[in-house]
Amino acid sequence: MTLHADAASDYTRGVASGQSASLWRAWEDERQRLWKRRGFVAASGLSALGLAFDMLRPSLATAATPKFRAYPFSLGVASGDPLPDSVVLWTRLAPEPLENFGGMDAVRVPVQWQVAEDPKFRRVVRSGSTLALPEYVHSVHVDVRGLKPGRPYYYRFRCGGEISAVGRTRTAPAPSTDLSALRFAIVSCQAWFDGFYTAYRHLAEEDLDVVLHLGDYLYEYSVRTNGGRPGVSLPEKFERVTTLLNDYRDRYALYKLDPDIQAAHAAFPWIVTWDDHEVVNNYADENHPSMPPEDFLVRRANAYRAFWEHMPVRNPPTGPDMGLYRRFSFGRLVEFNVLDTRQYRDDQACGDGLRTDCEERLDPQRTLLGPDQENWLLDGLASSTARWNVLAQQIMMAQLDFTLEPGQAFSMDLWDGYKPARDRIVSALIEHNVSNPVVLSGDIHRSMAAEIKARFDDPDSPVVGTEFIGTSISSGMDGADRDEFAEPFLANPHVKFYNAQRGYVQFTVMPERLQADYRVVPYVREPGAQITTRASFVTEDGKPGLIQVADNPPIGRLFSAQIPPPEQPVTPYE
């Protein structure tokens, strides 16, 4: 199959104008009526506006403007991948979101969109129309161009007389901007069945320029895992382990139905990458113990396609391949290198799991990023002029010895399982004197802070960079301030902080310092928990390493020994 990159990036790009006064007047009228009618709107789909938009209708035999039986924007709106002049807007038409194809017929449907400078849409600056296609379960990706840098914008969609929620987004600053501060957060690991998305409810209230999702947006397991969410009854298909395209699509729909995740998407642009569970636990490139590579690549293609259909990212996959690693600059202040540590990696060494004396992990021929991505990363770091250079990625990069016993037990799924690949990056940071290297990770369902050392086993070796490990939104259930991994993990001298509750990390980056606030909730098995800052760390410009500036009292459970280990076992194949 051929797919040209330029064609893909042009996908549904609306080139539009904000000048069509009568059209917008009609839209506003319709919107007002709709707002007033909302709640008893079931009956009439089209009214005045149906007329107006009939003029818009192209002579497309396959296009239709449906009358929806239910609200079609049930999965909310999202935006992402902000550039100085552009941002991707996302929604999906799904009037019956848990039904096959979201309850949509196999027809193309025109969807209108608007971008405004104000939340009431009095100053619309960009607008257009695009076709939602059944091939992509009527997901909509609009790459809006021509926006001003470093500005907030508001957006919404319209279809069949229904109007979406309003999303708020923000473009990146111009490349030459001397930005005084950038605020962002990292999130990851949101097993729907493990708990409520309380952390997202709080995240939506923060003051952020962008959110980075570091993977495990969904899990392939049955939604009844760990008991599921209380009081929720779902069709049997949600108990399937996801393998088919429709499995993954339905699971995304379920996850995105949650009002808290919708609020977090609508509040900020997101930059998303994936980890393993968007396909299946601990896969490596074309390898997974569940099936031969030929079959696994079909599963991967299904998972990647559904991922793209539900994420505000520009380019769709080509079968089992999807270019996801990419770079984002925020003025001269911060450059994010967003990595993909799954698609190109060699199979985990020594049969995966925790290993004590694994020679294979030391093989310099083995790769985690794949040669192309690794070269792209190292070249980018070498040539970067940003003050803060961030690796936004999935798995813990600092060495992590899991045991207090003699010898060292390393997870073969983390960077420890690919030691020479990590060494190559650390060497490049040193060799090119990269300004303020910062590593962001998820995956492990723990809040941690660590220092990247030139040689981890030598306490006297220099600190090269700083790593912030973000905990899960919900995976691992309530958790506790500490669990049985606290002691061995903190025994690694370069690990400076540990907490095993749910939440996210909020960052404030300024030219002279970066501050990380570890925001945690005491429980997620019940809704409504409050959020607090458990600890804060600062890294000063030019001085890699961690300075703790806040250490607040624990909340919730102090200790639990019953948190599932970071790598969920598959029975009985352990």
Next chain:
Amino acid sequence: MVAIRWLLQGLVVLAVLASAMSASASPTRGRPGVGSNDLTLSASPSSLQVLAAPCGARTIDVGVRNEGSEPVYGDVVLTPESPLTVSPDLISSYFPPGYELVVPVSVRAPAGSAEGEYEVRLRAGRTGKGDELVIPVTVTTPPDGPDANLALAASVSASSTHGNFAACGAIDGNRNQDDWDVLTGWNDGTPEVFPDWLAVTFPQPEQVSRVDLYTLDSTRYPGSRYGLRDFDVQVLESDGSWRTVASVRDNTVGLVSSTFDPVSTTSVRVLALASNDARYSRIVELEVYRE
């Protein structure tokens, strides 16, 4: 690439679609269900017998092959004749050229369904003329009589179930130890936490006097390492309490037959106290007999 120009009050609104990136080389370009015309359908076995019982669903392998020379994304819609249900009822996937995707499809007849011949219809594509296939399904009712396995007519519940398994696997009529990997048994969902339990509930009170428990014991997963070690067989009393009628300790084998004085009850459960790996409770099949 498809470009549509919408001329509106002198302004050009250009929507650029790469619609059919998947279809750029496909003969069915631009149509929904792109490429489904190249998909052919098969089923193995070619017909199926299911039990009209809560856990009476049976599985058939549906094969979907892309006969074309280009990769396609396609859909196969499965339509069961009432009262049958199927899971999944849709197979959407990526299909490389020449690739056959094999999907296990569970076919179910609700308890109380009339015995008889039914069918499940499969069609490739959501519109147009894709390949079609009809799977004949024979519905039978659970066995009765003095030597019947009463669990086959029962419903099942469990303290927890691992996400890869289903509790019905314990009463699906399959006691083949080598099928553990294809999830025809039950595995609890709480590692290192005991006790666990799995209960069967009959449609009406039954007099029972024997329970055959098949715990995991295969060449790959020997019972001495993975099987249930300690468990109680219990019956539900009329006051809602559970009464132990047999206790098994230090077990290492696959089949444990427990006999006890005949008792009338609506529900029988296995209370798993320990397994030989101290992690999970694993039941391949649970059978309950009158005598």
